[in-house]
Amino acid sequence: MERGTVIRTCGLTKHFNTARRKILAVDNLNIEVPQGSIYGFLGPNGSGKTTTIGMLLGLIRPSAGSIELFGQDMGRESPKLLERTSSVLENSPMYPYLSGRDNLEVFARMRGAVDHSKIDEVLDIVGLAKRAGSPSRTYSLGMRQRLSIALALLSDPELVILDEPTNGLDPSGIIDIRDIIRQLGEQGKTIFLSSHLLHEVEQVCDYVAVLNRGRVIAQGPVEELLHRGDRLEMKVNDINAASLALKDVSWISTIETDDEYLYITADEAKHPDINEMLVRSGIKVFEMKKSSNSLEDFFLGAIEEEHQEAGNA
Ligand SMILES: Nc1ncnc2c1ncn2[C@@H]1O[C@H](COP(=O)(O)OP(=O)(O)O)[C@@H](O)[C@H]1O
Ligand SMILES: [Mg+2]
Structure with a gap:
């Protein structure tokens, strides 16, 4: 069976008008995220990752261009398409005085009926089953991040969008998140993972788009970009x-x-x-x-080239 495309953007552009200047945050972005892939959206800080994610989730209105999710245009179909999508953004909401499990119950109730077996399942996936009864304010940052992922998984989404989920975590917290992402990938979910860390993308993703200053400067299977070396x-x-x-x-x-x-x-x-x-x-x-030049060389090289081009233009 041919794999579909879960996210397709066409000329996606966003500028912000501030009092002082016009910021081109996302510049003519064309990406295709294959179904079932773990897709890395790699770029340094300020390169437009969060803005892109905001547009994918219908939270930020694009200045130009279009988005298709699951092969359908976001413009008309967004509520239906976003039902099949979940996200973990910075500062995901949760109730600090409620336990992890109660947080999940509250969010499940907001969406309709509470399915206790689903709650157990997502607690299990994120490795919080044992601490599910403790108030979430007693959780480490890594545990809170895992609870955010559990909350996102409640609706059994086909597409999970994660905006820099390992930011601020210690090494063991990072490994936990990486394992969860791999596990979700094995379940056939499509994962869109933004990151400014090359090795993170190198380790978990099978596709990557490299973003710099709002523009995609390279994209494709991680393997191919890795072995692009001459x-x-x-x-x-x-x-x-x-x-x-x-x-x-x-x-x-x-x-x-x-x-x-x-x-x-x-x-x-x-x-x-x-x-x-x-x-x-x-x-x-x-x-x-x-010799397989690592994605790191490629990433840094690509950004350098881009700077030189900008300088020569
Ligand atoms: N609401 C906003 N108003 C003005 N500028 C913004 C706004 N949001 C983001 N930007 C600017 O857009 C650019 C891209 O930001 P962002 O998408 O947050 O990048 P990233 O997530 O890759 O760090 C940055 O220059 C940032 O300062
Ligand atoms: Mg960001």
């Missing part, structure tokens, strides 16, 4: 002689070395030529492999 890792008998032999080659962009390896960036189609040149210079090549 960087070559080579083990040779004489690293110095090898870098000398290659140093004036015009189509090689960078040559780096460490104690063990020679790292070369050049168009992938040229990789065999590098080998040939080294062999012709009498250098023995023991190993030659494409």
